[in-house]
Amino acid sequence: MEAAVEVADLVVSRGGKEVLHGLSATVSQSSVTGLLGPSGGGKTTLMRCLVGVQIVTGGSVRVLGEPAGSVALRKRVGYVTQSPSVYADLTVRENARYFSSVLGAGDTTADQVIVDVGLKEQSAQLVSTLSGGQRARASLACALLGEPELLILDEPTVGLDPVLREELWEMFAALAAAGTTIVVSSHVMDEAGRCDRILLLREGNLVADDTPDALRRAAGTEDLDQMFLTLIRQRAEVA
Amino acid sequence: MSPTITWATAKRVLTQLSHDHRTVAMLVLVPSLLMVLLRFVFDEDEIFDRIALPLLGVFPLIIMFLVTSVAMLRERTSGTLERLLTTPLHKLDLLLGYGIAFALAAALQAGVATATAYLLLGMNTRGAWGWVVGVAVSNAVLGMALGLFVSAFARSEFQAVQFMPLIVLPQLLTCGLLIARDQMAGWLGAISNALPMSYAVEALQEIGEQAEVTGTLVRDLTVVLGATVIALALGALTLRRRSG
Ligand SMILES: Nc1ncnc2c1ncn2[C@@H]1O[C@H](COP(=O)(O)OP(=O)(O)O)[C@@H](O)[C@H]1O
Ligand SMILES: [Mg+2]
Numbered sequence: 001m002e003a004a005v006e007v008a009d010l011v012v013s014r015g016g017k018e019v020l021h022g023l024s025a026t027v028s029q030s031s032v033t034g035l036l037g038p039s040g041g042g043k044t045t046l047m048r049c050l051v052g053v054q055i056v057t058g059g060s061v062r063v064l065g066e067p068a069g070s071v072a073l074r075k076r077v078g079y080v081t082q083s084p085s086v087y088a089d090l091t092v093r094e095n096a097r098y099f100s101s102v103l104g105a106g107d108t109t110a111d112q113v114i115v116d117v118g119l120k121e122q123s124a125q126l127v128s129t130l131s132g133g134q135r136a137r138a139s140l141a142c143a144l145l146g147e148p149e150l151l152i153l154d155e156p157t158v159g160l161d162p163v164l165r166e167e168l169w170e171m172f173a174a175l176a177a178a179g180t181t182i183v184v185s186s187h188v189m190d191e192a193g194r195c196d197r198i199l200l201l202r203e204g205n206l207v208a209d210d211t212p213d214a215l216r217r218a219a220g221t222e223d224l225d226q227m228f229l230t231l232i233r234q235r236a237e238v239a
Numbered sequence: 240m241s242p243t244i245t246w247a248t249a250k251r252v253l254t255q256l257s258h259d260h261r262t263v264a265m266l267v268l269v270p271s272l273l274m275v276l277l278r279f280v281f282d283e284d285e286i287f288d289r290i291a292l293p294l295l296g297v298f299p300l301i302i303m304f305l306v307t308s309v310a311m312l313r314e315r316t317s318g319t320l321e322r323l324l325t326t327p328l329h330k331l332d333l334l335l336g337y338g339i340a341f342a343l344a345a346a347l348q349a350g351v352a353t354a355t356a357y358l359l360l361g362m363n364t365r366g367a368w369g370w371v372v373g374v375a376v377s378n379a380v381l382g383m384a385l386g387l388f389v390s391a392f393a394r395s396e397f398q399a400v401q402f403m404p405l406i407v408l409p410q411l412l413t414c415g416l417l418i419a420r421d422q423m424a425g426w427l428g429a430i431s432n433a434l435p436m437s438y439a440v441e442a443l444q445e446i447g448e449q450a451e452v453t454g455t456l457v458r459d460l461t462v463v464l465g466a467t468v469i470a471l472a473l474g475a476l477t478l479r480r481r482s483g
Contacts, residue, residue, distance in 0.1 A: 014483055051325050055481045069480065074327045085318030089255045101247035102326050126258065142322075 004029045004181040009059035020204045032176045034195030035185035041201040043185040051079045078148035084139035088128040103146035113141040133160045153184040169194045189224040207235045240329045248336025270298040270352035278360045292447045293440040299345050299379035307386030308399045324480045345379030366446035377463045378439045384470035391477030410436035435466035
């Protein structure tokens with residue numbers, strides 16, 4: 001099966017500083033890939049490259065068989081930015097319905113995604129009056145519209161309570177089982193266990209690219225936080 | 240470009256406005272209240288007619304400039320613009336969506352202000368009132384287009400509102416409202432000729448003095464619309480899908 005995402009020798013500079021240093025990776029279809037690593041490692045920058053909003057210096061990024069950001073992809077890729085990008089002065093439903101018309105998805109779909117992210121009770125509430133976690137879910141809802149084949153989610157579970165986090169990860173797994181490819185970032189290491197595959201990014205370099213089990217074995221520990229520390233140290237010794 | 244997306248965008252912008260009751264009230268009432276104040280300041284009929292008529296065109300330009308530059312700045316800083324540009328939405332859908340929404344808001348505003356000026360305050364014009372509303376709406380759309388463009392150069396709402404004196408005051412000073420354009424020094428006249436508000440004010444003066452639609456009026460309106468198209472095109476250039 002063709003890879004959903006193919007990144008080759010990707011170099012990106014931001015603010016005059018190189019922040020991704022020749023990154024190569026692939027993401028296979030219908031899987032959940034976790035983009036993990038400490039803050040500032042380049043997770044958001046890499047995701048911006050995948051949706052085609054980042055100016056890149058070198059290398060190539062192909063998404064669903066097309067160059068990232070091409071017109072044909074705009075209906076096929078859903079993106080949730082790290083800080084919620086929904087209109088604070090609209091209600092949850094008005095936001096969903098607007099993005100739904102933009103994506104050609106229809107009002108019933110808009111109402112459905114609100115239920116899917118657990119905001120049914122808040123659907124008539126202005127986004128500005130929502131809690132941080134609810135706002136993040138409103139933003140997520142708008143990315144689920146139009147059933148995108150690839151979902152790019154930048155730290156969607158930050159600030160959510162454990163129950164909600166659990167529900168969202170179950171939703172990601174269900175979406176992947178139904179054929180959606182999901183790339184999700186997190187700086188919380190214990191979420192790594194929920195992914196089919198992990199890309200560990202640190203200071204703009206790929207430190208590891210494997211399944212959670214293989215990484216645990218390589219590091220010789222079950223504890224995920226410990227695993228990352230070990231991997232990062234091993235990598236530093238090699239370099 | 241898609242009419243569905245353009246219209247959905249216009250509807251969204253109007254919905255955002257409608258949630259903000261105070262802004263709506265001010266949008267609709269402030270120009271009319273200023274007209275009433277003006278009536279008391281210039282209690283001679285002839286002077287009132289000469290001042291109030293051009294101001295009916297100037298207010299919508301200023302107000303729509305301010306509202307749009309802040310609205311668009313929010314769109315840029317909240318990440319919604321970036322999100323929209325990853326969807327099938329075309330830049331023109333966004334620009335026209337804003338244009339339609341603010342033109343409708345401006346029509347309401349200009350309708351109320353014009354009605355106040357004619358019916359309550361006894362303003363007189365030789366030309367028809369419909370043209371006054373028409374010029375006011377064109378001005379509002381011009382103000383909107385200018386606001387969209389300058390929002391690209393503001394990093395905060397503080398900066399955005401300060402573009403108002405920078406963009407609007409020079410036009411107000413040289414548009415012929417304070418001193419007649421033919422009495423200006425040559426270089427000032429040249430500046431005046433290059434700025435769109437001069438034509439908007441001239442158009443309104445023309446409606447005041449002539450009963451029929453004159454060539455000058457048509458030319459002036461064409462210049463205002465042309466300036467709007469240029470400002471929108473410049474605005475489109477500032478909507479970049481990719482950034483650093
Ligand atoms: N707008 C920007 N301008 C300049 N540098 C930036 C910008 N955004 C991010 N960076 C830098 O790029 C690097 C990677 O950041 P980012 O991709 O946001 O990391 P992460 O998402 O993993 O926290 C950091 O060193 C950060 O300081
Ligand atoms: Mg980030």
